[in-house]
Amino acid sequence: MAPISYRNAYVSIEKDVYEPAEDSFLLADVAVDRISDGMNVLxxxxxxxxxxAVIAANKNVEPIGCDINPDALECAYKNGIQVFRSNLFAGLTKKGYFDIILFNPPYLPTSEDEKVEGWLNYAFDGGVEGRDTIATFFAEVSGYLKPGGSVLLFISSLTGKREVFDIIKRERFSGYVVAETRSFFEKLMVIECKHNC
Ligand SMILES: C[S@@+](CC[C@H](N)C(=O)[O-])C[C@H]1O[C@@H](n2cnc3c(N)ncnc32)[C@H](O)[C@@H]1O
Structure with missing residues (x-):
């Protein structure tokens, strides 16, 4: 697969790793706007x-990357990112540490027969309604943010905007759509969320 060059970042993509798409580009653009030099970013x-890599190429920040897919971690590491392997926050000890936590999650409603082989399934499979990983993420994320820290979450209209906002509210966050674009049959958006401590 050809390497991708975007906003001074050069990224190689390997087999069984999610190929950056419109969702990745939108989240990267919002992240560069919102992140300041010296922030702790996950x-x-x-x-x-x-x-x-786009964040690191444009800000004086060294993001930490986490994934469940070992092939993704190897690829991200080769692209210059510090990585650790974890199922969401299970392996993370940095409580109250991050200014910003971003997530382009598996957000597509996925039935049994739509699953793909191997680790790559984790990139797409949001469960039957598309919100399983998002719900678990939101139940855990507040403990890892600094007071006043924020979450940048990518979702699609296919994920169910209203239902995602229900999850955000249930976990005592306030959320606002801070970027939105249309792509064929879906709307893509980034939501910024702050915890109501
Ligand atoms: C849609 S891809 C986004 C990849 C990359 N951030 C981007 O925007 O190009 C979702 C990523 O989340 C990872 N993932 C899914 N479930 C996870 C979990 N429970 N814990 C950690 N990572 C997970 C997948 O392996 C995949 O790399």
Whole structure:
């Protein structure tokens, strides 16, 4: 697969790793706008490292990338990102540490027969309604943010905007759509969320 060059970042993509797409580009653009030099940044579901590499190429920040897919971690590491392997926050000890946590999650409603082989399934499979990983992420994320820290979450209209906002509210966050674009039959958006401590 040809390497991707975007906003001064150069990223190679490997087999069984999510290939950056419109969702990755939108999240990277919002992240560069919102992140300031010196912030502590975590990218959950780092994939190839594309979003983190764009951040690192444009800000004085060294994002930490986490993923469940070992092939993704190897790829992100080769692309210059510090990585660790974890199922969401299970392996993370940095409580109250991050200014910003970003996540382009598996957000597509996925039935049994739509699953793909191997680790790559984790890139797409949001469960039957598309929100399983998002719900678990939101139940855990507040403990890892600094007071006043924020989450940048990518979703599609296919994920169910209203239902995602229900999850955000249930976990005592306030959320606002901070970027939105249309792509064929879906709307793509990034939601910024702050915890109501
Ligand atoms: C849609 S891809 C996004 C990849 C990359 N951030 C990007 O925007 O190009 C979702 C990523 O989340 C990872 N992921 C899914 N479930 C996860 C979990 N429970 N814990 C950690 N990572 C997970 C997948 O392996 C995949 O790399």
């Amino acid at each position: 990218e959950m579901g780092v994939g190839s490292g594309f979003v983190s």
